[in-house]
Amino acid sequence: MNAQFKKGVLELCVLVLIYKKDQYGYELAQNISTSIDLAEGSLYPLLRRLTKEEYCTTYLAESKEGPPRKYYQLTEKGKSYMDFLVNEWKMFSHNVDVLIKEALGDE
């Protein structure tokens, strides 16, 4: 799949997942890679950008085993950006569906 396209989808998935609950990087990577084949190397750069643009904030929390983990939390700004992207996605995928149906429906 087109790399640029995948990047945009990855952004949407990350926002939706941390909207559901605060998660740390590894957790996010696992949750996303169950549905999408993802180069996990692109996840951390993305998380940094989202933090920089104030779509999410981070905090450290102790874990039962091992070192503290950095959790990502969606901000209000991030929430409205997520709503925007979800809407875009719905329209986009709907239009593609219609297009495919029209093109392949006659066969």
Added chain:
Amino acid sequence: MNKDQYLKELKQRLAPLSKQDRDEILFDYQEHFDVGLQDGKSEIDIINELGTPHEAADNIMAEMSVPKQEERKSSSDHVRMVFLAIILIMVNLIFVVGPAMAIIVAYLSLYSVVLTLIFSPMLIFYYTVIHGLGNAMASFFAMGIGISLGVLIGIGLFYVGKWIYQVILMYINFNVKLVRGY
């Protein structure tokens, strides 16, 4: 390649970034390794999932260099803009509004000339009708000149008006751009 080598190479490739950014990124990758290892993965598995340090560094650099969608104007910019706006308003009130009004009034008064040129021959026509046809030819001649002059000047004025309108728009745009600073 093992975890330490991976992190070391990543660190080298991120050399152009500030120390703070670099440390934060390495912390994230360190955490990813630690959690992955606890999860029962091998270092090799984790590295394969992450992609090479080269790819990771490229991705990071690409995201870091993304320009902010909107440059925020600093408060000193706002002070400058308000100050400039006040000065511009003063200058315009003192030096520009007066002459501009004079030009516009002069322009409008030219329309009354046009109206006079077009309609005054009607009076001559009326006059000749009342007082006989003695100098009918001269009257018609005067009428012709008056009306054609009036129409010609009227058309000219129309274009001059358009031009004045555009000049005024350009001047307003120029002022707005000056205040906004681009």
